[in-house]
Amino acid sequence: MSYQQRTPTVVPANPFDPRADAEILRKAMKGFGTDEKAIINVLAHRTNAQRLRIDYEFKTMYGKDLVKDLKSETSGNFENLLVAMMTPLPEYYAKELHDAMEGAGTDEDVLIEILCTKSNEEIMVIRDAFRKKYHRSLEEDLMGDTSGTFKRLMVSLCNANRDESMMVNPEAARADAQALLRAGELKLGTDESTFNAILCQRNWAQLQLIFQEYQNLTGHDIEKAIKNEFSGHEEQGFLAVIRSIKNQSAYFAKLLNKSMKGLGTNDRALIRLVVTRCEIDMVEIKREYQANYGESLAEAIKGDTSGHYKKCLLHLIGEPA
Incomplete structure (x- = not known):
């Protein structure tokens, strides 16, 4: 993924004094009324790792839980936003995936957004957080809550077994583009497993090349083929993989x-x-x-x-x- 430039808007505060930040937050929530501006000025300008350090110092200094204090002093979406900001990222992703599958119906959009855009390492860290938090595997939940081609796509991505070498091979790219064409547009019906294997295993740079070769062979974008061959969540899932490889920011x-x-x-x-x-x-x-x-x-x-x-x-x- 390194071929796409990435610039954050929240960077580590430097100098950083978690004790001083904890004091500011305590003062902002003590007594009558809450100084929301002070809370925002601290927490929105610290990274997730720094916020967790502040949380630790807050507990050490005051014997109180910062997240609980924030929840009791704020409400609605502002409260939800602060709690999200105070949650370790892997745990946060794990909770979002869990909640997307819990209860009646599944929010496939959340599964797609998270699993179709992450590196192997990120997925492995999220899987570990999921197991720690819910005492079962993410893969089991995915298998129980999804079906068909979409299930296979989710399970493949959850395996976190993509080649990440960023090595490109033009001949292999041409062969894969031809395989995709034979599995889709040139075939009555669709061989979903070919799409799944190529989109879930090839490295991101190689996939860019495969998409280019597909365009050369057919005169149109691979997205058009996906829209013609698939529907519903599997279409959305494959498109998410393709779009985040082409241009993740877009x-x-x-x-x-x-x-x-x-x-x-x-x-x-x-x-x-x-x-x-x-x-x-x-x-x-x-x-x-x-x-x-x-x-x-x-x-x-x-x-x-x-x-x-x-x-x-x-x-x-x-x-x-």
Whole structure:
């Protein structure tokens, strides 16, 4: 994935004094009223790792749980955003995956967003966090909650066995492009397993080459083939893999746009996307958002959110609130 430039909007505070930060937060929540501005100024300008250090110091100094204090002093989406910011990232991803599969129905969009865009190591860390938190394997839950081609895609990705060498082989790319063509557009019906094997195993640089070869062979983008050959969640899953390989920042800009457009805002998705990407590539995501949707991400957030929730989101994406 290193071929895509990645610039975060939240970087480690330097100098960093977790004890001083803990004092500021304690003062902000002590007595009558809450100083939300002080809370945002500290937490939205620290990395996840630094926030966890502050949490530790807070407990050491005051014998109190910072997250519990934040929850009792705030409410609604602002509270949800702060709790997300205070959760170790692997645990946060594990909880989002768990909640997406818990209860009636499955939120496949969450499974796709997380599993289709991560490196082997990231998936392994999330799997470990999932097992620790829920005492069962992520793969078991995926197998029980999904079906058909989509299930196979999720289980393959959950195995975290992609080649990550970034070595490219033009001949192999041509052969894979031909295999995809034979498994899809040249065949009555679709051989899903070929798509699954190639999209889940080849390294990201090699897949770029395969997509280019596919275009050369057919005169159209591989996305068109996926749309013709698949439907529903499997279509969305394969498209997510392809789009995040082509341009991960544009893919996340699209998800952010989706979370805010239409009837009501999907705040859970908005919070997850901002909290998890602000330390990775939010600068590029903002650029793609502006280019693709004709307004800035900041304008979209201002139009769709309010109060301290809005201010905190804007700080996280590096925009003046």
